[in-house]
Amino acid sequence: MIIKGIKGVKDLLPEEAPRWRFIEEKARQWATTFGFQEIRVPIFEVTTLFARSIGASTDIVEKEMYTFPDRDGTSLTLRPEGTAGTVRAYIEHNRAADPLPQKYFYIGPMFRHERPQAGRLRQFHQFGVESFGMADPRADVETMALLWQLLSDLQLPALTFEINNLGYTSDREAYKPVLVEYLQRQVDHLCANCQRRMITNPLRVLDCKVPECRAATEAAPKLAESMSEKARVYFDAVLKGLDALGIPYHLNHRLVRGLDYYCLTTFEVTTTSLGAQNAVGAGGRYDGLVETLGGPPTPAVGFAVGIERISMMLPDSQVPPSVGQKTVYVAAFGEQGAASGFTVLQDLRRAGIRAVVDFRSGTLKAHLRQADRWQCRHALILGDDEVTKGLAILRNMETKAQVDIPLSSVVASITPLL
Numbered sequence: 001m002i003i004k005g006i007k008g009v010k011d012l013l014p015e016e017a018p019r020w021r022f023i024e025e026k027a028r029q030w031a032t033t034f035g036f037q038e039i040r041v042p043i044f045e046v047t048t049l050f051a052r053s054i055g056a057s058t059d060i061v062e063k064e065m066y067t068f069p070d071r072d073g074t075s076l077t078l079r080p081e082g083t084a085g086t087v088r089a090y091i092e093h094n095r096a097a098d099p100l101p102q103k104y105f106y107i108g109p110m111f112r113h114e115r116p117q118a119g120r121l122r123q124f125h126q127f128g129v130e131s132f133g134m135a136d137p138r139a140d141v142e143t144m145a146l147l148w149q150l151l152s153d154l155q156l157p158a159l160t161f162e163i164n165n166l167g168y169t170s171d172r173e174a175y176k177p178v179l180v181e182y183l184q185r186q187v188d189h190l191c192a193n194c195q196r197r198m199i200t201n202p203l204r205v206l207d208c209k210v211p212e213c214r215a216a217t218e219a220a221p222k223l224a225e226s227m228s229e230k231a232r233v234y235f236d237a238v239l240k241g242l243d244a245l246g247i248p249y250h251l252n253h254r255l256v257r258g259l260d261y262y263c264l265t266t267f268e269v270t271t272t273s274l275g276a277q278n279a280v281g282a283g284g285r286y287d288g289l290v291e292t293l294g295g296p297p298t299p300a301v302g303f304a305v306g307i308e309r310i311s312m313m314l315p316d317s318q319v320p321p322s323v324g325q326k327t328v329y330v331a332a333f334g335e336q337g338a339a340s341g342f343t344v345l346q347d348l349r350r351a352g353i354r355a356v357v358d359f360r361s362g363t364l365k366a367h368l369r370q371a372d373r374w375q376c377r378h379a380l381i382l383g384d385d386e387v388t389k390g391l392a393i394l395r396n397m398e399t400k401a402q403v404d405i406p407l408s409s410v411v412a413s414i415t416p417l418l
């Protein structure tokens, strides 16, 4: 029986790798430009880390985590996102004692047991950033500006920056009974999931995509109406900052994220070009999380984008042309030619020149056909006759022009000609 890959878990084949590399390089470049440093945290952690940070009654923790017992019985989980692990590392390495702010970025795989469809996978990849130590609206704006800069630079189509104010915990606590009272009156119009969430996580009902639920919550009292002055002032400053930097946004009072750690500013970049999975990236402020996980009170803000989704949206014209162009094909044949070519191949590579060969080819014709197929710009021809004369022939595969190269100094002689 042929063993197949797991549903919702994709291979990244060589043809697609340059797109990913391009996206990752842009992400690294912009993150560094904005003063973020790379952190690499483990792919699995103890389960309680995620349950406590993301929230026990969220979809992620309730039904999407890959959780398994370690050999000693400890419950472990493949990370469904990057914030929890980054916060854990921040606390564990006592980074709060170092000069603040501490700003990190990460790129790597995340795991969620969701129903796979285009743009929704069980192993997917995120680029994310987390900024610790600044309770300043400009830190929110800086983080959003990085997200916007990256997505704009990649020229992704049809983006909208949605933003909402979730206020402080006390604001949400004051709002919840008001909302629940309204929802109870609408209960017959809510989907089964929302009927349950009405009890466990009522704000999430506002974010439900089911049309009946949306209609039923259209007239719901808004969180903004019970927002404290302090939260209002903070959010206004964030919006002013976005205005000052010319970042366009759309206020969306329904935006309630699927992770419980957020407060104040929350945002999501959506697109109309991806079908149902319309979120390219999302994030927000999470001032309470470091403390919840046992660290000192630390304001924080961050976001993550899905690399698969960006890759689906990235125009082909954006990806720089890949390999082939500057490659030398070593067309060595005949007994002595092949032997000499084998060491020349290594000399070229050691000098940093990209060199390839198909060892199965035994004739010049077969070699040149392969060089063409691989779109190599040059072939270095080396048969028994050439070895006897102490040279090789460098052939430009496009113009067919050929020059003799002394075998005693192949690398030095061909370097200026490539």
Ligand code: HAM
Pocket: 080, 081, 082, 083, 112, 114, 119, 120, 121, 122, 123, 124, 125, 126, 128, 129, 130, 258, 259, 279, 280, 281, 282, 283, 284, 286, 301, 302, 303, 304, 305, 306, 307, 308, 309
């Ligand atoms: P999130 O909204 O759960 O936030 O995920 C962020 C992004 O990851 C989504 O907008 C989407 O592009 C991508 N994504 C999520 N699930 C999948 C999936 N199953 N398949 C493909 N892509 C997916 C977080 O994860 C937060 N940790 C973001 C954050 C960082 N907040 C503060 N700091």
